[in-house]
Amino acid sequence: MTDFATLKVWRGSSPDSGHLEIFVVPFEPGQSVLDGLRWIRAAKDPTLAIRFSCINANACKECMIEVDGKTVYACTTRLIPGEMTLKPLPNKRARSRPGHGDRPARGTVWRVRRARKS
Ligand code: FES
Numbered sequence: 391m392t393d394f395a396t397l398k399v400w401r402g403s404s405p406d407s408g409h410l411e412i413f414v415v416p417f418e419p420g421q422s423v424l425d426g427l428r429w430i431r432a433a434k435d436p437t438l439a440i441r442f443s444c445i446n447a448n449a450c451k452e453c454m455i456e457v458d459g460k461t462v463y464a465c466t467t468r469l470i471p472g473e474m475t476l477k478p479l480p481n482k483r484a485r486s487r488p489g490h491g492d493r494p495a496r497g498t499v500w501r502v503r504r505a506r507k508s
Pocket residue numbers: 424442443444445446447448449450451452453454463464465466
């Protein structure tokens with residue numbers, strides 16, 4: 391039997407305007423909150439923009455978010471087979487998507503990670 395985590399993710403252009411959107415994510419022990427957010431992007435909603443760089447190495451310090459009211463790193467905070475509320479930090483502003491001028495990513499205040507030039 392598969393367990394699930396229920397992630398209530400803040401979507402909006404500012405802390406004052408937006409809503410919590412609920413995603414049910416497959417849970418496996420040892421997964422991080424960042425793993426859950428990346429699963430949402432890959433499987434459910436590619437418009438969810440999240441900021442991270444090193445993926446679970448806790449080296450880049452880019453993935454700081456608010457989980458159930460506490461400021462944490464998404465990559466080191468364990469996902470739980472229950473409900474968690476995820477919000478961007480209040481001092482983080484929405485950033486525009488590359489190639490879309492000043493328009494923020496749809497329905498999100500998570501910052502968009504810039505693509506690296508290769
Ligand atoms: S993803 Fe780099 S510190 Fe969390």
